[in-house]
Amino acid sequence: MTHEGSFVTRNQYDAIILGGGAAGLMCAAVAGQRGRRVLLLDHASEVGKKILISGGGRCNFTNIHTAPDRYLSANPHFAKSALGRYTAQDFLALVERHRIAWHEKTLGQLFCDGSARQIVAMLLDECAAGQVEIRTGRSIGAIDHADGRYRVDDGSAPALVIATGGPSIPKMGATGFAYDLARRFGLKVVEPRPALVPLTLPPDQALFRELSGVSTDVIARAGKTGFREAALFTHRGLSGPAILQISSYWRHGEPIAIDFLPDHDAHWLTGAKRARPRTTLRKLLGEALPDRLAERLTEQFGLPGELANLPDRKLHEAEQRLSGWPFLPNGTEGFAKAEVTIGGISTAELSSQTMAARKVPGLYAIGEAVDVTGWLGGYNFQWAWASGWAAGQML
Incomplete structure (x- = not known):
């Protein structure tokens, strides 16, 4: 064999995967262990950087309640196939096989x-078991596609997997590269926007900014969707799990509503007036909410004095307001603070079974690059594992 021939053989792969995050590593491991020759490229100095910072450094690696209805997409049915074939229990079995507590x-x-x-480390071990070649610190330059092969870096393959994620957390090196590449190959992209992100409030609601650092259990609603978890007041607006969750459903110009007392029934205040006529609204709120928040809400109502001296109509108005306090955010803290991205490569362009592009032979897209976004709490990692597994079965 000539020297030139050996060079071609040495640099020919069955698949090239762009991106060493959760989805890319999973896909590479699965394909490699099926006997495929896989090259994985990542521009960062090490793979899995988003994994390392997730869950406060402990990685919320999946959620046992994973179900397709906990994902947002222009096609709400798209995620069903991959999630149904590679489940949270499947990934947990892998974790336990590696003896990770x-x-x-x-x-x-x-x-x-x-x-x-x-x-x-587990994913790298799985890749090693499949003899995956991993190259980090590689800025991905020209990508050519001719004669049924994709050429990237100095390798070529009949299959190319886009696993470079979305633009959330740019300080980790995240960019919109996946979308640019998808468009280059003629794939449509659903307009990306920040998700699982704090909301900002305008100056006319600045009085709540003064509560920065105060957290309380609420139900946050946008339209018909609601989440019960903690909300946190910040110097810029609202954050905390309930707010991050609802941010995925919020659209600019729309209000959100906060139920500050989710365990109280609709007539709790008028009931308290009968049972405890000598108490005050401030005292009642102080029993259920952080002190600073109780103080601020009481000021907003302007209802001083004992409940016995307050008309039922005013108390009923307060009950309604506290169960659906309206906020009109003026934006979000953007991709810099967003945990994930909503939107991405359109699912209409991809097979839900294989994650392959319908019109471009050998091209695949997985993970956050695709228009599938999960709730907070391990759902997005499960989508990465499941979509990576589905594509890895086909390479």
């Missing part, structure tokens, strides 16, 4: 007992 937190969230580095 884990625990369940609230709402089905699973975390490492130790460090997120254990998940990255």
